[in-house]
Amino acid sequence: MSLALRSLGPALAVPAAALLAFELWFAATGRVSDTIAPPSQAFWRLAAGLADGSIVAMTVETLAATLAGLAVGGGLGLAAGSVLALTRRADMTARYVVEMLRAIPSIALLPLALLIFGFGYRMEIFVVAFATFWPVLILSHSAVLAVEPRLIDVSRMLGFGPLSTLSKIVLPAAAPRLATALRLASGIALVVAVTCEITANPQGLGNGLMRAQESLQPALMWAVLLWIGVIGYTANRALLAMERRLFAHRSDVDTSVAA
Amino acid sequence: MTTRDRHGLAAVPFGLAGLAVLLAAWWSVTALALVPRTFLPAPALAWAALVRGWTVGDLAGQTAQTVLRMLGGWLLASLAGVALGSLVGLSATARRYLGPSLAFMRALPASAVIPVAIAFAGLSPGMVLGVVAFGSLWPTLLSTVHGFATIDPRLRDVASALHMSNAAFVWKIGLPNALADILTGMRLSMTVALxxxxxxxxxxxxxxxxxxxxxxxRSFRSADLFAGLILLGVIGIASTLVLAAVERRCLRWR
Structure with a gap:
């Protein structure tokens, strides 16, 4: 912890200096702009938006779509990845299909989702689910493959069926890598949700950002941008901390890599 | 991708069979009209739209535009990412001061800077190129920093014993040793760029x-929509394959 506190100074020094420079520049020139606002105004606008609930409401919309999409895409990806890793034939059959479909940039499905679902949560959840399905599939596939084969022999010896092998042996053994997959996928989910909102869906933080820009409110625009960054960064750090806490005792897990 | 080498050549027929199954499933869903045609066109219709768009229409030109935009932004991002990453990676102090800010920028959805970029540069091609470059900068930059940070300390001792300048260190020791990380970052950057x-x-x-x-x-032409999706998938696969080949070639000496 003391290490974390000691690294906090250098970590904050650069952004603090940049913000201060901007602030002083605005104060010195007295400039008013449609594109940039003094940092103090952006922070003030963020605090006001959080206090009056407007930014909170947008955050809830974005996070709801992010989490729902992550649950659908991640759940299906985990199921498909484990099944493929455990059944050789299906694995060989699926590989080109997987390579092909996952190459489609998720955001390209936005027009199709719009066509099928119209505006609202469902289309955003669909795109987020598609975007998270492939990385979770691939990461859980390799996580299950990395499980010690002798453990699977043990379960066979104990007469476990496929389902109990999966739930009692494979998934617990693969848990640390699955947690990493969850962290990466949650980052992707947030990015895709915000992108959907910026591009088309009239709800959430992405849309708030876009409207702030269109209505020439730079303070609000920078406030929302900063807030999105804070959410993404916090979620990543929280999941990373959870991984370390849960799996720190396991010798087979390298929790030192923060990437 | 881990599955690529797991089964060897014997798996190729299975893989092709998988594609056939996908195509058959697509065809039967449309033939049985399980899904409205405005959402999902028959495979033959999508293919016809693709061929027509490519020969008569402007699909080839549009593909070229997208590919050029992607490559242009990616090249800018790669150059800037490796250059900045080397600078930050050179000194532990720089990593301590800049690392957290860079990690924050990476966590920021790249598309979220689009409104800001529009405010600055308007709806111009330059704005889009700038956003592509900015967004795809982070994977390359951070993996370059990571590559430099994990260089064997003994190599740093060697460099200082030889009185190497910083530039010589970057060129002769840093970049070759960080190459694997840099190439991984560049592959991620390409996905982001597309x-x-x-x-x-x-x-x-x-x-x-x-x-x-x-x-x-918007005009409910689902066949054209799928033609575009297929092309985007092809661009995605092609760029990944090319970069994977480059990666294998560059890292052969290791």
Missing amino acids: ILSVTGEMLAAQQGLGQAILLAA
């Missing part, structure tokens, strides 16, 4: 596949 090119085209009404599929969806 996504942002498409997003930028949709938002800023720039010529390209992004706009083409958006217009196709």
Whole structure:
């Protein structure tokens, strides 16, 4: 912890200096702009938006779509990845299909989702689910493959069926890598949700950002941008901390890599 | 991808069979009209739209636009990412001061800077290129920093014993040792670059596949929409394959 506190100074020094420079520049020139606002105004606008609930409401919309999409895409990806890793034939059959479909940039499905679902949560959840399905599939596939084969022999010896092998042996053994997959996928989910909102869906933080820009409110625009960054960064750090806490005792897990 | 080498050549027929199954499933869903045709065209219709768009229409031109945008932004991002990453990676002090800010920027959805970029540069091709470059900068930059940070300390001792300048260190020790990380970062950057090119085209009404599929969806031309999706998938696969080949070639000496 003391290490974390000691690294906090250098970590904050650069952004603090940049913000201060901007602030002083605005104060010195007295400039008013449609594109940039003094940092103090952006922070003030963020605090006001959080206090009056407007930014909170947008955050809830974005996070709801992010989490729902992550649950659908991640759940299906985990199921498909484990099944493929455990059944050789299906694995060989699926590989080109997987390579092909996952190459489609998720955001390209936005027009199709719009066509099928119209505006609202469902289309955003669909795109987020598609975007998270492939990385979770691939990461859980390799996580299950990395499980010690002798453990699977043990379960066979104990007469476990496929389902109990999966739930009692494979998934617990693969848990640390699955947690990493969850962290990466949650980052992707947030990015895709915000992108959907910026591009088309009239709800959430992405849309708030876009409207702030269109209505020439730079303070609000920078406030929302900063807030999105804070959410993404916090979620990543929280999941990373959870991984370390849960799996720190396991010798087979390298929790030192923060990437 | 881990599955690629797991089964060897014997798996190829299975893989092709998988594609056939996908195509058959697609065809039967449309033939039985399980899904409205406005959402999912028959495979033959999508193929016809692809051929027509490529020969008569402007699909080839739009594909070229998207590919150029993606490659241009990616090249800018790669150059800047490796250069900045080497600078930051050189000193532990710089990593301590800049690392957290860079990690914060990476966590920021790249598309979230689009509104800001529009405010600064308007709905111009330059704006989209800037967003593509900015967004795809982070994977390369951070993996370059990571590559430099994990250089064997003994190599640093060697460099100082030889009185190497910083530039010589970067060129002779840093970049070769960080190459694996850099190439991984560049591959991730390429994926981001394609996504942002498409997003930028949709938002800023720039010529390209992004706009083409958006217009196709708005006018309920699902065959054209799927033709665009297929092309985007092909671009995605082709860029990954090319970069994977480059990676194998560059890392052969290790």
